[in-house]
Amino acid sequence: MIGKTRSEQPRIVIAALALLFAASCAAPDAVPSAEKTDPDPLPDSGSDAGSDADSDAGPDVEPVPAEGLPKWGKGFGVVGSDQHAFDIALDSSTNNTVVTTMGFFGELLIPGVAGGIPFKSGGSRNILVVRHAAESGEASWAAPINSPSEIVRSVVDVDTQGNIIVAGGFNGTLTIGALAPAATVGSYDAYIAKFDPNGEPLWVRTFGDHTAQFVTGIGSDDKGNIVVVGLASGNATTFGPGVVAPKNTDADIFIAKFEPDGTAVWAQRVGLAGSSAWQDPTATVAVSRVDGSILVGGMTGGTVDVPPFQFTAAGARDGFIVKLDPQGKCDWRQPFGAKGREQRVSRVAFGPMGEALLTGSFAGEVTFANETLKSFENTDDLLVAKLEADGALAWAHGYGNVGKQVGTFCAFDEKGQAVVVGSFAGVLELFGNNALVNPDINVSTDVFAAKFGADGNPLWGRAFGDKYYQVAGGAVLWKDKSDSEHEDRVILAGMNNGTMELGVDVLPIASAGLEDAFLLSLTH
Numbered sequence: 001m002i003g004k005t006r007s008e009q010p011r012i013v014i015a016a017l018a019l020l021f022a023a024s025c026a027a028p029d030a031v032p033s034a035e036k037t038d039p040d041p042l043p044d045s046g047s048d049a050g051s052d053a054d055s056d057a058g059p060d061v062e063p064v065p066a067e068g069l070p071k072w073g074k075g076f077g078v079v080g081s082d083q084h085a086f087d088i089a090l091d092s093s094t095n096n097t098v099v100t101t102m103g104f105f106g107e108l109l110i111p112g113v114a115g116g117i118p119f120k121s122g123g124s125r126n127i128l129v130v131r132h133a134a135e136s137g138e139a140s141w142a143a144p145i146n147s148p149s150e151i152v153r154s155v156v157d158v159d160t161q162g163n164i165i166v167a168g169g170f171n172g173t174l175t176i177g178a179l180a181p182a183a184t185v186g187s188y189d190a191y192i193a194k195f196d197p198n199g200e201p202l203w204v205r206t207f208g209d210h211t212a213q214f215v216t217g218i219g220s221d222d223k224g225n226i227v228v229v230g231l232a233s234g235n236a237t238t239f240g241p242g243v244v245a246p247k248n249t250d251a252d253i254f255i256a257k258f259e260p261d262g263t264a265v266w267a268q269r270v271g272l273a274g275s276s277a278w279q280d281p282t283a284t285v286a287v288s289r290v291d292g293s294i295l296v297g298g299m300t301g302g303t304v305d306v307p308p309f310q311f312t313a314a315g316a317r318d319g320f321i322v323k324l325d326p327q328g329k330c331d332w333r334q335p336f337g338a339k340g341r342e343q344r345v346s347r348v349a350f351g352p353m354g355e356a357l358l359t360g361s362f363a364g365e366v367t368f369a370n371e372t373l374k375s376f377e378n379t380d381d382l383l384v385a386k387l388e389a390d391g392a393l394a395w396a397h398g399y400g401n402v403g404k405q406v407g408t409f410c411a412f413d414e415k416g417q418a419v420v421v422g423s424f425a426g427v428l429e430l431f432g433n434n435a436l437v438n439p440d441i442n443v444s445t446d447v448f449a450a451k452f453g454a455d456g457n458p459l460w461g462r463a464f465g466d467k468y469y470q471v472a473g474g475a476v477l478w479k480d481k482s483d484s485e486h487e488d489r490v491i492l493a494g495m496n497n498g499t500m501e502l503g504v505d506v507l508p509i510a511s512a513g514l515e516d517a518f519l520l521s522l523t524h
Contacts, residue, residue, distance in 0.1 A: 068449060068462040069523045070502035071489065073509040074137040077516030078118050081106030085493035085517035086127075087155045087474040091197075093162035096135065098476055100493050101154045101166055102128045102517045113142045122146040122175075127154045129166055131199065134478045134491065137519045143199040146175045152188065152214055152278040155474075159220045159260070160289065162197035167228050169214025169278055170206075177201040186210035188278070190230060192218075192258065205262045209234045213254075214278050219287030219294075221326070224260035227294055229253065229283040231273050240264025248305065251276045253283045255296055257328065266328050270306050274299030274317040274344065286348045292326035297345030297358050306330035319343035319383070321358050323391060332391030338364035341378065344406075346422075351412045354389030359407030359420050362398060369393030380404040382428065384420055384452060395456040401427035403441035405448075409475040409492075417459070418452040419490050419524055421475040428461070436463040447472045447500070449490055451524055462522065468498030469515070477524070492520045 077083050083104040091097045102108060103125050107118035110130055119128055119142065127145040132138060145151055149172025157165045169188040175181045176193050179201050189208030192215065195201050207213060211234030218228050232254040237245045239256050243264035252269035259265060273282040283298035299319055303312040306322050309330050318337030322330055337343050341364035349357045361380040366373050368385060371393060375381040381400025384407060388394055399405065403426015410420045426441035428448055438446040446465030452458055464470065473494040480487040496518045500509040509518050 067451065067523055068460045070506045071521040071523060072137055072506060073500065073502050073521070074519040075496060075509045075511065075516050076102065076108060076110060076518070077512035077514070078107040078109050079513045081108065082515040083108050083517040084471075084495040084515060085473050085519065086153050088476055088491065088493040088519075089156045089158045089164075089474075090134070090476040090478055091158045091162050093158070093160060093197075095479070095481070096133065097140070098132050098134050098478070098491060099156055099158055099164050100130045100132065100517075100519070101156045102130060103151070103153065104128065104517075108517075110139045110142045113139050119144055123149045123172065125150045125152065127151045127166070127168065129156065129164060129195065129199065132519065134489070135480060135482055137521065141199045143177065143195055143201065145193065147172045149173075153216070153281070155215060155218045157218045157220050157226070159224045160222055161224060163202070163224070164195040164197070164199075165192065165218060165220060165226055166195070167192040167215035167218045169212070169230075174204065174206065176204050179204050182206045184208065186212065186234070188212040188214050190215050192226065192228060192262065194262065203262045205240070205258070207237060207239050209237070212276065213237065216278070216281035217284040219285050221287050221292040222289040223292070225265070225292070226258045226260070227255065227285055227287050228258070229255050229285045229296055229298070231276055231282055232269050233276065237267070237269060239267040243267050245269040248272070249302060253298055253300065253304070255285070255294070255324070255328065268306070268328060271304035272300055272302030274301045274342075281346070284345065284347050286350055288350045288354070290354070293331075293350070293354070294324040294326070295321060295348040295350060295356055296324065297321040297348040297360070299342070299344040304335070306333060309333045311335045313337055315339050315341045315343065315364070317342040317344070319345045319360055319362065321345055321348060321356060321387070323356065334369060334387060334391060334393075336362070336366045336368045338362075338366045340364070342380070343383075346406060346408050347410050349411045351416065355394070355412070356387040357385070357410050357412055357418055358387075359384050359410040359422065361404070361406040368396040371396040373398040376401050380406060382407050382420075382422060382424070384410065384418060384456065386418065386456060397452075397456045399428060399430050399458070401429040401435065403427060403438065408472045411475075411477050413477055413488060413524065416454045418456070419449070419475075419477060420452065421447070421449050421472050421490065421492055423470070423472045424448055424463070428463070430458040430461045436461050438463065438465060440467065444469050446470050447492065447494060447520075449475075449492065449522055449524075464500045464502070464520065466498040466500070468511075469495065470498065470500060471495045488524050490522050490524045492522070494518055
C-alpha cells in the first residue's frame with residue numbers, strides 16, 4: 001500500500017501465493033525462496049497485486065538494472081560465540097573507510113587484526129570498534145571497549161576530522177585502552193567515547209544514577225560537536241558540570257549536545273520513551289553538517305515536550321520526528337499514531353537542501369500530516385516518508401503484507417533518491433505483483449535493501465537470508481572512486497544466524513554456528 005488505503009483482497013492473494021510458492025520450492029533444510037537469494041531485483045509491475053492472475057504469459061519482466069547487486073560479503077564470528085554488528089559509519093574525511101561497532105559474547109575474530117588472535121569479552125557482552133576498507137570490508141584495526149559485566153548496543157559516528165565517537169550503555173566498570181576506568185552508579189550508565197583515526201582512545205564521558213541510562217543514537221556537526229539521544233530513567237540527569245536535565249517521567253527520551261572535547265553544552269529529557277529496553281531503541285538522531293540542525297525521531301508512550309511544542313501519543317506508542325536548531329529549540333514536529341497500535345521512527349536523515357527522510361514501521365491506520373496510511377491487517381508495515389525543510393510532508397508511503405517489516409536505516413543519495421535498509425518477516429510488497437518473500441511470518445527475519453525515487457516510488461528491492469535469523473543494523477552510502485565509473489554502494493551491517501546467499505559471483509556469508517556479525521556491500 002503506497003500512500004493510500006486500498007483493498008485488502010489483492011494483498012491477501014499476493015501473500016498467499018508468495019508464501020505457497022516459497023514453501024513449494026524449498027526442502028526443509030533448503031534456502032526457502034528464490035526471492036530471498038537471487039540477486040536479480042524484482043521489477044516494478046506497475047499494477048495492483050493479483051491483476052495478472054488470469055494471464056497465461058504472466059507479468060511483463062523489465063530489463064534487470066545493475067542495482068542492488070552484491071559486491072562482497074564478510075562474516076565475523078567464532079564457533080560457540082555470539083557476535084552482532086550494531087552500527088556502521090562512513091569516514092567522510094578519507095571516503096575510503098567505514099567504522100563498525102560489534103557486540104560479542106565470548107570471542108570475536110577479526111581477520112588481519114591482532115595477529116589472528118580472537119578478542120575475548122570480559123563479561124556477558126563487550127564492544128569492538130573496527131575500522132574497515134570500504135572497497136573490500138577488510139579490517140585495519142580494532143579497539144575493544146571492555147567491562148567485566150556488560151556493554152549494551154553501541155552506536156558510532158565519524159566526525160569531519162576522522163575521529164570516531166562511540167556511545168551506548170554499560171554495567172560494571174568500563175575500560176577503554178589506557179583511559180581511567182569508569183564504574184556505573186546504577187543498573188546501566190550511558191557512555192560516550194572518542195577515538196582518534198588510528199583507534200587510540202582520547203576521552204570517555206559517563207552519566208547516570210541508580211536507574212538505567214543509555215545512548216541509542218549519535219551524530220556530529222561540521223565543527224565536531226556531538227549530539228546523542230537515548231533513555232534516561234529516575235530523577236534529574238547530570239550530563240556534565242552545570243548541565244542537568246530535570247525529570248519529565250520515570251523513563252524519558254533524552255537529547256544532549258557535547259563539544260568536541262566531551263564538555264556538555266545542553267541537555268533535555270523530553271518525555272516518555274516508548275521502550276525502556278536497549279534491545280528496542282526508543283530514539284534516533286541525525287545532525288546536519290551544513291548548519292548544525294538536529295533531527296530526532298523515535299517512539300513515545302505519552303507526552304513529548306520540545307519547547308515551544310508539546311504533543312501526546314494518540315495510541316499505545318506513537319512515532320514522531322522533530323527538528324531542533326543547534327541550541328535545542330524545536331523548529332517543527334510531526335507525530336503520528338493509531339489507537340491501540342504501535343508506530344516508530346527507527347532512523348532519520350538530512351537531505352542536501354535540509355529535507356528530512358525517515359523510516360521505521362506503522363500499524364493500523366495512521367494519518368501522517370495529510371496522508372493516511374493503512375497497514376496490512378493492523379500488522380507492522382515498513383514506513384518511508386520525506387518532509388521538506390520546513391516540516392511540510394512531501395510524501396509518505398507504507399509497504400508490507402503478512403508478517404512484520406521495519407526500516408532501520410535511510411539516506412538520500414546524490415540524486416535525491418532514498419535508500420532504505422531493514423529487516424522483515426513474511427512478505428514485503430514493494431511492487432504490486434512482485435514482492436520480497438520470507439516464508440517465516442512470525443519469528444525469523446531476513447535483511448532487505450530497497451531504493452525509492454525522488455517521489456517515493458520503489459525502484460528496486462533485494463532480500464537476503466534463509467530460514468534462520470538475519471537482522472539489519474546500520475548502513476552507509478559510499479561512492480567507489482577507485483575506477484572511472486565511480487560506482488555507488490550501500491554497505492550494510494548486522495547479524496546473521498544462517499547463510500546469506502549472494503549470487504553466483506559472490507561467496508555467501510555463512511555463520512560460524514551461532515549469531516555472527518556481517519558486512520554486505522551492494523551497488524545502488
